[in-house]
Amino acid sequence: MDQEKDQRASETLEYAKDVVIQSIAETMDLYGVTPSAGKLYGTMYFSGPLNLDEMKDELKMSKPSMSTAVRTLQDISMVHKTWLKGSRKDVFVAEKNFFKSFIDFFCKKWDREVKINLESIAVAQQQLTDIMNDEEILSHLRETAQTYYTQLEESKKYYDWLTRLVASFRTGEIFDYLPIEE
């Protein structure tokens, strides 16, 4: 009967979706993904399980692009592979729980930051100690070594704190302090 109205409604629906997809893609640069991957995630956020062909039709891109994009999204736990009875194609669903994505992503990154830097600090401090303890070395060099050593030691407080922050996120303890939906 009122086909025109339904047509318009359908377009409005698409538009409303696109507005959100666009802003999700835009802010996902913080997660270090390409705009394309961001747009893919945004699309999946509003869709059911998608296979690679459906993704490529949706974004009008090639299949290999979808393959790599969906893998990077998997790497940061923003999409998951599932099974769909009947079809032999891989299908993927977006992780819609932003808390999960947030925690998973940043904890991984922060862990890495702590690990890499603490390792290099350990190496550096060993060398610096050798210089500091050798009285035959020019005093201004030894003083510099001491300065660097102290600065690195100070920075450990941060890495320690970050480790505890990650733990609090991972266990969910953070939500005792800062509850969801206060």
Next chain:
Amino acid sequence: MDQEKDQRASETLEYAKDVVIQSIAETMDLYGVTPSAGKLYGTMYFSGPLNLDEMKDELKMSKPSMSTAVRTLQDISMVHKTWLKGSRKDVFVAEKNFFKSFIDFFCKKWDREVKINLESIAVAQQQLTDIMNDEEILSHLRETAQTYYTQLEESKKYYDWLTRLVASFRTGEIFDYLPIEE
């Protein structure tokens, strides 16, 4: 007297420094800066105030590169401009307080995420409501609109929580819950 030993000590000092600079640069990808900017920050982390010419000599890069790199580091509050009596050159110092950098950076990014997405959600929900309330529209369209609306409404809990997380970081209240140097 023992020039050789001092020479070796000096090299060891440089090496120790470089190890840390390298790892800082490597992990700073999370902050969305180029490797060059990361290396510049790492260098400044161990130096006093530097001007553009000193930076270019240190990193063996061009002056305009240093100019843009130092600006991106300023944008994320990882270096600050200071004044040095006598010289008319701009000099910059690295922010050595990692807590400050951390909070400043992520709060800015998270604020942006919240702002952009909440704005688009508001737009989208308005459109969706129009469809939901119009009984002349095909019911399956209206149901889809309802589904999207609910999903967006749900996501607001996350943005609300993120807003409170940012507030807690900004005020320093987070440190009551998770103290530095436990």
Next chain:
DNA sequence: AAAAACGTTAAGAAAAAATTTAACAAACTT
């Protein structure tokens, strides 16, 4: 067993980003 479907890798093309040299504008010296 041959053919088709599916996902990935490889190679090449296109697009984007980073870097350098050159040119410029403003502030300072003499």
Next chain:
DNA sequence: AAGTTTGTTAAATTTTTTCTTAACGTTTTT
């Protein structure tokens, strides 16, 4: 006021990244 110094912008180049087409290996269907 002419000439320097300093930082930035502009244009051109190089490098890196992204994306597509083509080829491949595996699994499934017929």
